[in-house]
Amino acid sequence: MGKQYQLIPKKSQEFIANQKLFFVATATKDSRVNLSPKGGDSLRVLSENRVVWLNLTGSGNETAAHLLENDRMTLMFCAFEGKPMILRLYGTAKIYHPRDKEYTELIDLFPDEIGARQIIDMTVDLVQTSCGMAVPFYNFVEERNQLKNWTEKKGKKEIGEYWKDRNLKSIDGKPTGI
Numbered sequence: 001m002g003k004q005y006q007l008i009p010k011k012s013q014e015f016i017a018n019q020k021l022f023f024v025a026t027a028t029k030d031s032r033v034n035l036s037p038k039g040g041d042s043l044r045v046l047s048e049n050r051v052v053w054l055n056l057t058g059s060g061n062e063t064a065a066h067l068l069e070n071d072r073m074t075l076m077f078c079a080f081e082g083k084p085m086i087l088r089l090y091g092t093a094k095i096y097h098p099r100d101k102e103y104t105e106l107i108d109l110f111p112d113e114i115g116a117r118q119i120i121d122m123t124v125d126l127v128q129t130s131c132g133m134a135v136p137f138y139n140f141v142e143e144r145n146q147l148k149n150w151t152e153k154k155g156k157k158e159i160g161e162y163w164k165d166r167n168l169k170s171i172d173g174k175p176t177g178i
Helices: 010-017 062-069 101-109 146-166
Strands: 003-005 021-026 034-039 043-047 050-056 072-078 086-096 116-130
Touching (some): 010 043, 010 086, 021 062, 034 062, 050 101, 062 086, 072 116, 086 101
Antiparallel strands (some): 003 116, 021 072, 050 116
16 A cells, blocks of 8 residues: 655665666646656665756756756656565755756766766655556666767767757757756
8 A cells, every 4th residue: 555754764765776767757837747767876865855866968858947947856666576666756856057066066976977967956745655566577687878878979078069959948948957
């Protein structure tokens, strides 16, 4: 049965730390709802009500655009092996760019990534678990290296140009803060 918590229980923190994949959902009042899968070594639980994740360069930048206008965000984790479980973190989030002091303070929590675009800092106000009994089993094989290889080949300067070309606005024309 599903349960709700005001803080992230230790057992849930351990569950989160073991996940290879999570999903982030955001929207503004008048935008499309964005739901994105995230992977790699990109998320840290800093306390019972705070998580941060490293947002890497991608084809879009919807999360950043949405959070500038509406700071609500949901993260979802699913157990694809072992005991079934779905865990959602609800809360509000701030975006930090490489130019921000907070980004500089947090970036060392993550592996060095040329494609590091922003750090999302989430204050969790509700944790909800549900059974996850309908989620199928999947076996983790390995991380994909394509994004890392692509960003390393481009280098910092070309990644900056890519941001200007493709990451300045959301699909709904909202600014992303880059």
